[in-house]
Amino acid sequence: MSRSAYETVKLARSGRRPTGLDFIQGVFSDFFELHGDRRCGDDGAVVGGLADLAGRSVTVIAIEKGHSLRERMLRSFGAPQPEGYRKALRLMKQAEKFHRPVICLVDTSGAYCGIGAEERGQGQAIAENLMEMMALRTPVISLLIGEGGSGGALALAVADRVWMLENAIYSVISPEGCASILWKDAKRAPEAAAQLKLTARDALAGGMIERIIPEEGLGKAEYYAALRQALNAELEGLLQLDTQSLLEARYQRFRRIGKEREA
Amino acid sequence: MPFLEFLFQPKNELEQGGRSAAPVQSDEREPEKTCPNCHNAIPLSRLWAGLNVCPCGYHFRMGVRARLRYLADKGTFRELFSEVRSGDPLGFPGYADKLETTRTSSREEEAVICGTAEIQWQKCCLFLMEPYFMMGSMGTAVGERITRLFEYALEHRLSVVGFTVSGGARMQEGLYSLMQMAKTSGAVKRHSDAGLFYLTVLTDPTTGGVTASFAMEGDIILAEPGATVGFAGARVIEQTTRKALPKGFQTAEFLLEHGFVDAIVPRSRQKALIARLLQMHAFEGGASA
Numbered sequence: 001m002s003r004s005a006y007e008t009v010k011l012a013r014s015g016r017r018p019t020g021l022d023f024i025q026g027v028f029s030d031f032f033e034l035h036g037d038r039r040c041g042d043d044g045a046v047v048g049g050l051a052d053l054a055g056r057s058v059t060v061i062a063i064e065k066g067h068s069l070r071e072r073m074l075r076s077f078g079a080p081q082p083e084g085y086r087k088a089l090r091l092m093k094q095a096e097k098f099h100r101p102v103i104c105l106v107d108t109s110g111a112y113c114g115i116g117a118e119e120r121g122q123g124q125a126i127a128e129n130l131m132e133m134m135a136l137r138t139p140v141i142s143l144l145i146g147e148g149g150s151g152g153a154l155a156l157a158v159a160d161r162v163w164m165l166e167n168a169i170y171s172v173i174s175p176e177g178c179a180s181i182l183w184k185d186a187k188r189a190p191e192a193a194a195q196l197k198l199t200a201r202d203a204l205a206g207g208m209i210e211r212i213i214p215e216e217g218l219g220k221a222e223y224y225a226a227l228r229q230a231l232n233a234e235l236e237g238l239l240q241l242d243t244q245s246l247l248e249a250r251y252q253r254f255r256r257i258g259k260e261r262e263a
Numbered sequence: 264m265p266f267l268e269f270l271f272q273p274k275n276e277l278e279q280g281g282r283s284a285a286p287v288q289s290d291e292r293e294p295e296k297t298c299p300n301c302h303n304a305i306p307l308s309r310l311w312a313g314l315n316v317c318p319c320g321y322h323f324r325m326g327v328r329a330r331l332r333y334l335a336d337k338g339t340f341r342e343l344f345s346e347v348r349s350g351d352p353l354g355f356p357g358y359a360d361k362l363e364t365t366r367t368s369s370r371e372e373e374a375v376i377c378g379t380a381e382i383q384w385q386k387c388c389l390f391l392m393e394p395y396f397m398m399g400s401m402g403t404a405v406g407e408r409i410t411r412l413f414e415y416a417l418e419h420r421l422s423v424v425g426f427t428v429s430g431g432a433r434m435q436e437g438l439y440s441l442m443q444m445a446k447t448s449g450a451v452k453r454h455s456d457a458g459l460f461y462l463t464v465l466t467d468p469t470t471g472g473v474t475a476s477f478a479m480e481g482d483i484i485l486a487e488p489g490a491t492v493g494f495a496g497a498r499v500i501e502q503t504t505r506k507a508l509p510k511g512f513q514t515a516e517f518l519l520e521h522g523f524v525d526a527i528v529p530r531s532r533q534k535a536l537i538a539r540l541l542q543m544h545a546f547e548g549g550a551s552a
């Protein structure tokens with residue numbers, strides 16, 4: 001029994017879903033948070049630091065929406081400011097220096113939309129992440145755990161492997177935004193959601209992601225343990241590659257998307 | 264850099280001459296365009312002779328072919344990758360028709376044209392985005408053409424000059440469109456890591472996924488006066504924050520003030536400046552390949 005695309009959108013956005021920090025606590029151990037972008041601030045919507053994954057030191061970076069209303073407001077409901085992207089890049093560069101793999105947990109409706117974010121170069125911050133992640137000399141796995149909203153999500157998902165939870169979504173625009181621009185009617189969002197092909201299954205079929213992580217059938221502890229094991233096994237494989245092959249494969253991973261479409 | 268100062272001497276935009284972009288209608292009542300800045304009605308022929316810039320300095324939008332005429336040395340532009348066209352990867356309702364009618368009305372196949380050209384004898388790779396093709400939105404064809412251009416430039420050790428104009432991602436292509444941001448950024452990075460020069464000129468409007476990828480990745484970023492440049496749309500920001508936007512928000516001048524562009528350069532001075540910057544970054548033994 002499959003649900004509609006818009007039902008999946010609602011699930012992906014649900015406040016009862018585990019957030020980035022829940023995954024960090026469940027999958028990793030000994031998390032030590034590192035703050036700040038060393039430029040101008042510390043964005044609460046992006047949480048990053050050092051952690052242990054099945055005995056291996058990794059850098060983990062998550063977009064965090066928060067649970068309580070107060071926390072959600074402090075974290076701008078998981079919409080990163082430029083400082084969030086710059087902090088993420090700082091931690092990735094640090095991971096590169098020490099040959100530590102990077103795991104990104106992505107859950108955002110999109111990059112923060114505001115006057116200050118524009119003044120401090122939201123577009124430039126995202127662009128820099130895309131460019132630098134493409135050449136980061138250490139393995140990167142990105143896991144979309146909820147909403148994968150456009151460029152604001154992609155800025156943490158230029159990776160060697162991109163996985164999605166079963167009920168996560170990944171889209172170039174919100175279904176509401178798409179419906180109101182194309183049809184001047186945000187109420188037609190369910191229709192837009194179906195057309196945008198934003199579910200994990202669509203993303204897998206289109207070659208945008210490598211794997212779907214099922215959400216049901218396991219208890220909480222077993223679930224996180226299985227994910228820990230899967231991430232560890234994947235890192236094992238990626239760490240076998242020499243840097244040149246890793247970077248070439250990452251380049252080609254994105255290079256081929258849209259390549260076949262010519263007259 | 265004092266030797267560049269001559270480029271910034273004030274000049275009357277209309278004294279450029281000899282570059283009229285279209286045959287002038289000699290009807291008794293010549294068509295006019297009202298300038299949104301000074302509100303004067305400007306005869307179209309006068310506008311075209313002045314690079315589509317009002318005497319008050321307001322820069323009207325400009326299609327790719329008109330831009331090529333003032334930018335590239337006569338007869339030097341060789342278009343590349345024109346065979347790359349967008350498909351309809353999602354089978355999005357209405358998109359195939361929209362592409363067809365846009366191709367007819369704009370007389371372009373896609374929202375960017377790429378090629379090689381000489382700018383005052385400086386050979387380079389050039390891409391120009393087309394405001395009259397779905398407002399320069401980035402789909403797979405735009406991403407693929409730009410990526411190929413950077414790969415070509417890397418292979419031939421050429422600088423890249425790019426004029427951006429874009430409403431953002433082409434939503435009818437869904438994730439295929441979004442991924443072009445990563446793909447183009449990867450190609451820019453490889454070109455950059457090889458020590459090659461990339462110059463962008465942001466024109467009105469440059470927004471969304473193009474701002475958040477190759478538009479902001481230039482070694483030098485120039486902008487046209489008054490151009491709207493930003494990531495999120497101004498109306499969306501206003502609706503989300505329920506705050507009045509500051510005067511001049513998301514203009515080229517606003518970006519200059521906040522440190523995100525190197526200089527604002529009027530159209531009349533672009534060609535000479537770009538040629539000079541290309542010359543300063545010419546790769547020894549490679550730039551004239």
Ligand SMILES: [Zn+2]
Pocket residue numbers: 298299300301302303317318319320321
């Ligand atoms: Zn005027």
